[in-house]
Amino acid sequence: MSIGASDSNMLDAHYAGDRGPLFKLAVVTAMLTIVTLGIYRFWAKTRIRKYIWSSVNGGQDAFEYTGTGIEKFLGFLMAIVILAIYLGIVQMILFYFGLTLFTAPETPQQALTQMFAFYITVLAVLPLIFFAQYRARRYKMARTRWRGVRFGMEKGAWGYALRALGHWIATLATFGILLPWQTFRLEKYMTDRTWYGDAQFRQDGKWTALFGAARHIYLAMATLLAGGLAGIVAQSDVVAALAGVVGVIWFMVGIVSYRVNAFRYLTAYKILDGRIGFAAQPETVNVVSTLILGGLMVMLISALVFAGLSAAWFVVMTPAALMGEGAVFVAGLVAAVLYVLALAMSGSLALVWVIQPVIGHVVGTVTVHNSDALGEIRQRAHDSGADAEGFADALDVGGAI
Amino acid sequence: MPGIAGRYFDGVTAGDHRVDVVLDEAGGRLVFDGPTFDDGPVFWQLGRLRALRDQARDASLTLTLHADSDDEAPRDAARLTISEPGTIARLQTICPDLHKRDVHKGLYRKLAARGAMAVAAVVLMLFVILPRMADTLATLIPVEREIALGKTVVAQMEQALGAADMGALNCQNPQGRAALTVMLDRLTDRQNLQYELEVQVFDHEMVNAFAAPGGQVVVLRGLLDNASGPDAVAAVLAHEIGHVEERDATRHALRAAGSAGLLSMVLGDVTGGAIAVFLGERLLQAGYTREAETRADRFALNMLNAAEVDSAGMARFFDHLQALEGDMPQLPEYFATHPASEARADRARANANRQGATAPVLTDAQWQALQGICG
16 A cells, blocks of 8 residues: 555555554553552553554654643542542442342342342443543544644533433343444544544434444344254254354454444545545454454463463472572562563553554555645644543543553 | 755644754754745754654654643644654754653642542542441331341352252251250340341351341351350350341441442552452451451440350350461451451450359250251
């Protein structure tokens, strides 16, 4: 694929990140995070984003992530104050009302459902999680620049939380059939509020077009259902088990396929400033094989490292035990440090073997049409970002990067 | 003077400017100009030059300026990217502040204020508001609901101990049950209890007993096997009745519901964070429960005195517990949920010395029946 603006008024995106430097950055920041009892995690996330953003190129110009670790930490502290009060009180009151609905259980199943009722308290957090998701996306947009111009998103986190709740209820109530409606409407809600400089994005298209993308999910669900029925009718566990295995694997691949194809469709129907178009051609096969092979690689390397560590442990501990308690203590300390290093490493491995390759593949397939019009877009004002994703950090939402 | 090629974005529009960059070391500045510039060349002072950090492309260098903006960092919005290795190397040597991290004025004061607020909020919630609320809610909850909750907890516990069906572990030997009733009647006679007690013995070798909400008490068979005599079992029962009367189990469930989410939120998804959350939770619960245990011990001694049961049995039981604990590595006291057994044994012994006339709580035959309750 050619790099840079071609004569045809088009722009190709490509990903320039490497495994080595990102791995080093991820391990170093993970170690610092452990040493600082988690406080460094805001800086760690920021530095990894800076690397990944700067690897994404539109034409010959790299994206830039301008967020700072300190503002994320400040945002987190603010979110903690609000969440501590809200969550502590709401969780306890919900738990109390959960209790008042209790009746004495007569069967183990009943006892189990009642224990499940305990976890209903999680519902108190749900709207906050959607709220935090929107705020996190807004913050990331506000801290992303390309060609020196800021991206940005309008306020609207509560509106998003309300819609997300409603769509999730609709999706669950229809056993996933209305998933395309949810995906499309929520993406439209966010895209329509997104800006690049003074130019606004718009999500066009129809939600019904996503049914095609979801076909593998539906087929997998049908397989599971048919297999279960056939198993009951034929009184055969083998049939049911076989259908179960096939159905579950199909379902997982189907989710990836859905996300990839929905992304294609939604990107193709995004318009910037009413005149700049986009296209993306990520392949399900590519993403699935990266997930499987990359995942195997992570497991293999982690297994080797941990096996090496345990071997080293025996080699060191035996003489240390002969030398007395002090030596055992020192050897134990060294082992603990190595263990922590290995833990930090395994998280970083997933980043460089799975997450980065998937991002790289997707970015590499993006093209921008009528890209000459980009040059006329003007800067937008700075967004203070308020909580700088603090709610998402506190509630642990927001995914890998 | 011929310069090197650069790519400049002015931070005002997304339009690109191809510029010719000259490093004017004598003038202490970077000068660049291009065909798209209307107002002549731009001058950047070397002292204000800053490079973007943690960038993927190490063959090029993207520069910006230190400036008092209200942006997230004190930086100018303009960007200049150069790729010529010689100039990049030279800039790295002559600009000492190229990789400096600048922060806005007043940042540290803001950090201290926010930090203090966050710590205060969490401490206030964990140690003042949640415990108070739990105490209040525990007294508000209707007794029949508490009993229902207790039954669920007991059913869960039974399953965790390996029961296939509900009630599978419940020991029902009639003579044993009769002996247990004798013991309970002796203890609760002349006492005005708020809860109707439901005591069960589970067939399990663990040396333990627990009180669930709503008057549910469970004794494990291992405790009957290991007890020095009926007086010791009576002491353990009295202790558990103390928990029942204080509604400790309900209170702890409420507290845990409030504080668990809070702790995992503060500590986040650090590698090994689950361990940190577990330890934090343990530390927190330990404070609550040690207090509750001491109170239940006091309740038990009073109950034994009223029932004229010798508390030396209780002392012997704690001695036995201490011997068991001696074989295991000890947690520091602030992590342990129970007060040190030695001190508890001493208190029981001191009480025994002050006690008046006492009588065995069960006859030898009854004690044998109780020990055989699971047979």
